Amino acid sequence: MYPGDFYYTKDHEWVQIKGQEAVVGITDFAQKQLGDVVFVQLPEVGAKLEAHQSIGAIESVKAVSDVFSPLAGEVTAANQELADNPEIVNQDPHGKGWIMRLKPADLKAVESLMKAAEYEKHLEGLDKET
Amino acid sequence: MNRTRFYDLHKKHGAKMIEFFGWEMPVEYRGVIDEHLAVRRRAGLFDVSHMGEIQVDGPQALAFLQILTPNDVARLEPGKVQYTALTTPEGTFVDDMLIYCLKPDAYLLVVNASNTDKDYRWAAGRAASYDVRVENASDAYSQLALQGPAAERILQPLADIPVAAMKPFSFAEGRVAGLGCLVSRTGYTGEDGFEIYTRQPDSTPLWETLMDGGAADGLEPIGLGARDTLRLEAKLMLYGNDIDETTTVLEADLKWIVKFKKGDFLGRDVLMKQEETGLKRKIAGFELLERGIARPHYPVFSGGDKVAEVCSGTFSPLLKKSIGLAYLPLELTAVGTEFEVAIRNHRARARVVPTPFYKRPAA
Numbered sequence: 001m002y003p004g005d006f007y008y009t010k011d012h013e014w015v016q017i018k019g020q021e022a023v024v025g026i027t028d029f030a031q032k033q034l035g036d037v038v039f040v041q042l043p044e045v046g047a048k049l050e051a052h053q054s055i056g057a058i059e060s061v062k063a064v065s066d067v068f069s070p071l072a073g074e075v076t077a078a079n080q081e082l083a084d085n086p087e088i089v090n091q092d093p094h095g096k097g098w099i100m101r102l103k104p105a106d107l108k109a110v111e112s113l114m115k116a117a118e119y120e121k122h123l124e125g126l127d128k129e130t
Numbered sequence: 131m132n133r134t135r136f137y138d139l140h141k142k143h144g145a146k147m148i149e150f151f152g153w154e155m156p157v158e159y160r161g162v163i164d165e166h167l168a169v170r171r172r173a174g175l176f177d178v179s180h181m182g183e184i185q186v187d188g189p190q191a192l193a194f195l196q197i198l199t200p201n202d203v204a205r206l207e208p209g210k211v212q213y214t215a216l217t218t219p220e221g222t223f224v225d226d227m228l229i230y231c232l233k234p235d236a237y238l239l240v241v242n243a244s245n246t247d248k249d250y251r252w253a254a255g256r257a258a259s260y261d262v263r264v265e266n267a268s269d270a271y272s273q274l275a276l277q278g279p280a281a282e283r284i285l286q287p288l289a290d291i292p293v294a295a296m297k298p299f300s301f302a303e304g305r306v307a308g309l310g311c312l313v314s315r316t317g318y319t320g321e322d323g324f325e326i327y328t329r330q331p332d333s334t335p336l337w338e339t340l341m342d343g344g345a346a347d348g349l350e351p352i353g354l355g356a357r358d359t360l361r362l363e364a365k366l367m368l369y370g371n372d373i374d375e376t377t378t379v380l381e382a383d384l385k386w387i388v389k390f391k392k393g394d395f396l397g398r399d400v401l402m403k404q405e406e407t408g409l410k411r412k413i414a415g416f417e418l419l420e421r422g423i424a425r426p427h428y429p430v431f432s433g434g435d436k437v438a439e440v441c442s443g444t445f446s447p448l449l450k451k452s453i454g455l456a457y458l459p460l461e462l463t464a465v466g467t468e469f470e471v472a473i474r475n476h477r478a479r480a481r482v483v484p485t486p487f488y489k490r491p492a493a
Contacts, residue, residue, distance in 0.1 A: 035146075035355065036163045038445045039421055057474065059423050061162040061445050062355055090161075 003094055007110050008119035009070045015110055022071055025098040029123055034060035037089040042078040043100050070113060073104040134179035135272050135333050143351050151244040153180040158353040165356035166447040169319055173278030174352035175340055182246025183271045184239040188262035191235050200379055202389040206231035211299045211314050214387050216249055221378040221397030225249050226367055242369045272333035277323030280347040285324055288343050307339035320364025320488055362442050363488035371426055371442045372455055380404050383413050414463040415485035418452035420478040424471040430456050431470040453487050
C-alpha cells in the first residue's frame, strides 16, 4: 500500500526523493479521511518554506485540511493539474496526485521522517483510538 | 451510542460511519459527490431512522398542536403532511418538523434526531391543561428515504399502495416489501421521493428489498454527507446550522408556515410585531465568486465590518461551486449584492443569488 521508498509525516504527507529534489503529496490515508477533494490550494513556485510550514489547504466536500511542508526548502514546482482536476488526489494520491516539488535545504533531514513500516504502525495506532 | 436497525447493512455496503448526535450513522459509501449525483439523476436510499417520532393523541390534539406550531394544523386531514415548527414564545425555533395527521385526533410529529428529547419534553411539558397524550415513539420506528427521479418507479412494484397517485405532502399506510409501513411523498433532497416509516422490529428486509428492486435503476445507498449537500442545494433548513432558538421563523424566510389568522400560537405576538416593524436581517443564499468553500461559522464582511456568519456552506456537487446561507442585514439581501466571506486568512468575494440553488425540472 505505502511505497517503501517514500518517507511519511504524522500529518499524513509523503516525500519521495528524486535526485536533489523532494516530491510531496498526501497519503492514501489522508485522502480517504478527506473524501472527495474539490479544491487544492497550491504553493507558489520559488517560495521558501520552513519545515512544518503550511503550504496551503486541501478542501473536500466535508472538510478542509492544511498541508504542511515536511522539509525546509524552496518550491520548484506545483502540480497545476490539481487546479482543474482536484479529484486526482483521491484517484492517485501517491503518484499523479503529487502537490509540489521542493529543493530541500538539507536532504538528510528526510531521514527524520517515518519509513513506510513506521507509518503503517502509526496508522494502526490511530485506528485503535477511533 | 445508538445504532439503527440497518447498521450491519451499512457496514456491508462499505459505509464510513460517524457519530451524529449520539447516533452511529453512515456519512458516505462511495463518496459524497457520486452519491449526490445519483440522487439527482437516478435514486438514492437513506437510512434516517435516527429521526424522532412523537405521537400526540386525544380529543384536544388539534387545539394543543395549534398552540405549539405556527402553521395551521386545522388544514390537515388524515393522510396529509405539513411542514412546520415548534416555536418558542420569542418566535424562534425549538425545532422544525413534519406533522402527519393519522386520524382527526391523532398526529405524528417527525422531528430532528438532535432535538427529539428536547422536543418531547417541550410538548409533554405543555400538555397538562389539554386532554392529550404525548408519547415519544422514536425507538419503535425505522425510517428510510427513497429519493430521486426513479423513486416512484422503484417503489411501486414493492408496495401495495398506489404510490404513483400520491401527491406531495400526502401519505398512506400499507405494505412495502411485505412490512406494514407508512409511506409519504416527502423528502429532504429537492427531488421527488418518499419517506417510509415502519414499526416492525425487524425492518432490515425493507432496506434489502428496496436496494434489490432499485438495482436496475441505479439505486445507491446515500450517507449523511450527500444528504447535507442535497438539502442545501434545495435550500431546506438544517436545525443547528440555519435555524435555532436565536432565529425567528420570519428571519428564516419561512413566512409561508406562519398563519397569523388561525389564532394564538407560541411566538405569535413577537412574529406579528416583527412583521409590522420589518425584519433587520434575513437568511439569504449566496455563491462564492472565488475558489474555496465557505463553511459554517466563517465570518461574513461587508464594507470592512463583520455583519454575519455563514450558517450552512458547502461545495455544490451539481453547480460545482461553493454555496451557502447567511443571516444578512436586510439591505444586503437583494440578489446580486456582493460581500465577502473570510476563508482562513483571505476574504473571498461572494454574491447573493436566488434560492433554492437547485430546483428540479418540472415533470
